[in-house]
Amino acid sequence: MSTRILEHPSxxxxxxxxxxxxxxxxxxxxxxxFLAEVGRGVACSEIDLAVSKSTGTHHYRVLREAGVITxxxxxxxxLNSLRRADLDVLFPGLIDSVIAAAGRERSRQHAT
Known part of the structure; x- marks a missing residue:
């Protein structure tokens, strides 16, 4: 049985x-x-994205190649996991700030 290993940036x-x-x-x-909220590795199918499977695959690849997820x-x-510890070391507070800002943006859009 061969193991498939995906490339991740160090x-x-x-x-x-x-x-x-x-x-x-x-x-x-x-x-x-979603990954920040659940705090564990999840399959792609557990995250409800309103895009086609191929577009979803592209989005996961961009996140992986940028070092945001494993x-x-x-x-x-x-299984997808947020590289929170790595990102917090490199860019302290970035993930929390972006998630909070996204939540405020979503609330603002729903209010209009």
Missing amino acids: LEEIRLEAVLHALADPARLEVVR QVYRGTAK
Whole structure:
């Protein structure tokens, strides 16, 4: 049985501009918000994104390549986890601030 391993940037390879780019998309921001909330690895199917499967795959790849999430195969499923500890070391408070701002934005949009 072969194990599929996905490439992830090392801590030293994670760049702020890549992380900010990854967080700039609403679907990717929703993935990060969900992962931060549950605090554990989850399969892609557990996160309800309003996009096609191929578009969802793209969003997960962008997050992984930016160093925002890790993905590991468990059987045929990919488990996704937020790299919170790594991101907090590199960019203290960034994830919490972005998630809080996204929540305020969502509330503001629903109020109009």
